[in-house]
Amino acid sequence: MILLFTVIATAVLMLVCGFEMFLVLGVPAIMTKQFFYGSLPDPVIVQKVVGGINHSTLLAIPFFILAAELMGDGQIARRLTGLVQSLVGHRKGGIGYTVIGGSMAFGSVSGSAPATVAAMGRMVYPEMRAAGFRDRFSLGLIASSAETALLVPPSITLIIYGWMTGASVARLFVAGIAAGLVLGLVFAVLVAVEARRS
Template identity: 75%
Template sequence: MIVLVIGLAILLLVLGFEMFLVLGVSAIATKEAFYAAIPDPALVQKLIGGINHTTLLAIPFFIFAAQLMGSGQIASRLVGLARAFVGHTSGGIGHTAIGGAMAFGSVSGSAPATVAALGRMIYPEMRASGFSQKFSLGLIVSSAETALLIPPSITFIVYGWMTGSSIARLFAGGLAVGLVLGLAFAVLVMIEAKRSGIRATERTSSRERLQALIAAGWALGMPAIIIGGIYSGTFTPTEAAVVSVVYAIFVETVVYRDLGFGKLCEVTEQAAVSTAIIFILLAFGGLLSFFVTLAQVPTQISQFLALIDAGPITFLLVVNVCFLIAGMFIDPNSALLILVPPLFPVATALGIDPIHFGMIVTLNISLGMITPPFGLDIFVASSTLGKPVMSIIQGVWPFIGANLVVLLIVTYVPEISLFIPNLIFG
């Protein structure tokens, strides 16, 4: 059965079908071919019931908050704060890009939103400072990956919904992994700055840093509310998402006065379209996952691994290869929906911690965002900056290499993923 489902999905992809149709048609074809006794209304119940989950309410609100911040001043003030503290270092604007992406990611949870919000601000400054076009484009696209790891992360919310894992613990684990990935990119920036002869600039004064901190005060309130509220137990992730929207609207319309009513309506429409796309994928992905589970695919994978005497090390290598291949051809959310249901039960059966497995999965999803030929962030950057796709692809290769090194380390050193969750939650 699974061979036929995969074959049909590949055929639909080759024919150019949209991803939600690939998932939906594969699920319906599986039902008609192998489970015809299941009544048709049950499919509708699975479609609707699969996304009828309180946890998923966080997704539209975080998307809305990200759109608000990217269209207003919160994003630019966070970048200004990062520039004040790291802009003087060798290749400082590159470090500013990384710091700005991590700061924006801490309030948006979306990599494409981070690319769109920061690309126009950072790219001209990187070129003016002496970085090549390829490296500048590659850094902007790749640093946005950290938004999927630094909490709050929409990917963590979806993974937690699919596996029943604690979203708060996932957020805590993602903080460490995101910092490790950011440091790896910072090393590439230093190497490129030295190779290109880019000198360090004058260090900003304490007064200038204080001014930048004050200017970003309202912007910093967002991550403080979200992260502090979740970890202190004041908010659930869903409640934190709602609060973030209310806070963003207040700051951008009342404090900064940067968003008028017309712009607010436009941002709301954009957020609604983005939300609809994600939830259609979640609905059809959940339906396909139902039939995958019904066919006992996880059990078959476990039996196969036992037959070849494969332990956790080999299994995790297979997981990384599967996600790497999937990331080349399908969007990250679809890869998550297709691969996690059969692989997660096997991981837990092998004694792999669900939070650690979530870090591996999300790091793979992050890598898929920049992996040619269909990396989503590549096309977002091309549209935002008006640059050819091939120029961006040429620039991301060093960052893909750094990403693979970090993935290898995180995969086989679980303490990186589990240290902060265990420290906070025991």
């Protein structure tokens, strides 16, 4: 019990002191190995660690992040937003609908919610404020509508979930698009209510 407390206290202390994360995770792991599994050969630990991350499915994560970075730095986000604005921007509260549709379109291509917030936020936030939307509502709409990137296929979250659980990724995508569209409609109702109020 004292040894376990020592391992946990070491991890917490290193975390509070600001050590790098690989040290915060690695040093307590080595201590655990020495305290509890001293007879286990060191190469077995390395094999277990490498075997745990040696999956081609995990390559989806850096490729989605790369796609999001390329889209954010290029003109793709602006063009997607312009397309959505040309379809729904003429309605009352149109910039709010543009945020929702643009976030869903950008998120479906990038698969990353933080990248969607970063790319969409700097473009549409000033326009939402100029259109008369409240500050808190504008920020909340941008952040929450970007979360549809977790649902609308292809989504990093659904791919990793399908890989870990053995579920069909295609079925997860079908369920995700239905949930994403429902969530988008709920956000649209909120925008309509806010547009009438302000």
